Amino acid sequence: MSRRTPKAAVKRMAEFVMAKTAPLLWRTRDRSLVVLMYHRVLPPGDSRLELEQPGMYVHPSTLRLHLVALKRHFQPVQLDHWIQAARDNAPLPERAFAITFDDGWSDNFEHAYPVLAAENVPATIFVVSDMVGTGRLFWPERLGTLLRQGLARHAAQLYSLSEFAWLRALDAQIPSSVEELNPERLDRIINNAKLDDDATLCARVDDMASSLGDSECPQEVELLDWEQIRKMVRGGLISIGSHTRRHMRLSDALTIEQLHDEITGSKHVIESNAGCEVRLFCYPNGDATAAARMLVAENYLAACSTMPGWHSVRGDRYMIRRIAVHQDITGDETSFLARLSGWI
Numbered sequence: 001m002s003r004r005t006p007k008a009a010v011k012r013m014a015e016f017v018m019a020k021t022a023p024l025l026w027r028t029r030d031r032s033l034v035v036l037m038y039h040r041v042l043p044p045g046d047s048r049l050e051l052e053q054p055g056m057y058v059h060p061s062t063l064r065l066h067l068v069a070l071k072r073h074f075q076p077v078q079l080d081h082w083i084q085a086a087r088d089n090a091p092l093p094e095r096a097f098a099i100t101f102d103d104g105w106s107d108n109f110e111h112a113y114p115v116l117a118a119e120n121v122p123a124t125i126f127v128v129s130d131m132v133g134t135g136r137l138f139w140p141e142r143l144g145t146l147l148r149q150g151l152a153r154h155a156a157q158l159y160s161l162s163e164f165a166w167l168r169a170l171d172a173q174i175p176s177s178v179e180e181l182n183p184e185r186l187d188r189i190i191n192n193a194k195l196d197d198d199a200t201l202c203a204r205v206d207d208m209a210s211s212l213g214d215s216e217c218p219q220e221v222e223l224l225d226w227e228q229i230r231k232m233v234r235g236g237l238i239s240i241g242s243h244t245r246r247h248m249r250l251s252d253a254l255t256i257e258q259l260h261d262e263i264t265g266s267k268h269v270i271e272s273n274a275g276c277e278v279r280l281f282c283y284p285n286g287d288a289t290a291a292a293r294m295l296v297a298e299n300y301l302a303a304c305s306t307m308p309g310w311h312s313v314r315g316d317r318y319m320i321r322r323i324a325v326h327q328d329i330t331g332d333e334t335s336f337l338a339r340l341s342g343w344i
């Protein structure tokens with residue numbers, strides 16, 4: 001028996017209609033490229049999912065389902081090859097798709113790469129050059145870990161510590177125990193925190209860590225190392241792109257020297273360690289100032305944004321649109337095809 005709310009039932013019906021009709025409409029769109037944006041690929045029950053934001057992952061079986069469905073309607077291409085061909089007015093497939101992964105998670109090697117290889121689908125992984133192989137984490141994941149540790153030790157008293165007090169302003173229902181800390185609440189806290197710049201947030205998370213002592217240690221290394229990257233590059237199916245040096249959002253808070261360092265510095269680090277040419281860039285959080293875009297254009301073939309939709313042959317190749325896919329909204333073929341249509 002269905003337990004769906006009326007709103008969910010209407011949404012499901014809309015998805016069903018779109019999934020049936022959208023592929024017919026796609027046939028009229030020639031020389032278009034669908035670029036998919038993934039982050040993590042983790043199986044159900046994996047401990048790394050406990051505090052991960054819902055928008056950050058799919059299960060390996062879902063990735064396989066997506067690739068099989070995509071291949072029925074589109075031709076798989078390597079993103080830089082399609083962009084290069086479009087730039088050179090070379091022949092293009094009628095409808096193509098390209099796969100991208102942001103951040104360079106080690107689960108991409110562990111769980112996505114075998115699926116991509118089995119389906120023979122190429123992909124681009126955008127890595128954060130100075131985080132590769134370090135065992136460090138991005139501030140949102142560190143924040144989740146520290147919040148859990150702090151709540152386990154201090155419960156609601158945690159926020160009376162000056163290093164944690166700023167979190168109170170981010171959520172009216174700030175969790176007062178480990179049990180109350182779930183991915184949805186953490187998602188809200190992280191999204192509200194993004195009003196501040198990355199340097200401020202990293203400093204606050206560092207302060208939180210030192211106030212709790214040395215206890216912050218991720219159970220597993222969560223980001224790719226250079227050996228894994230080189231192995232995938234040698235396989236020929238995976239391209240590596242740059243996602244900056246430190247995952248800094250490219251905002252007005254950064255000086256021109258910092259922009260240079262993040263944009264061109266990362267390219268050099270990746271090329272010398274991965275042994276491949278880096279032709280694509282990806283803006284962290286999709287943020288890009290005019291100065292950042294100009295520097296990217298001087299140093300890369302193209303760049304991915306987080307703007308939704310399909311990339312057309314006449315589109316700005318330094319602001320490639322992508323369709324974000326994650327487990328909670330694309331867990332079956334109907335919802336995935338509806339998502340691809342770009343209407344929901």
Ligand SMILES: [Zn+2]
Pocket residue numbers: 102103243247284285
């Ligand atoms: Zn990112």
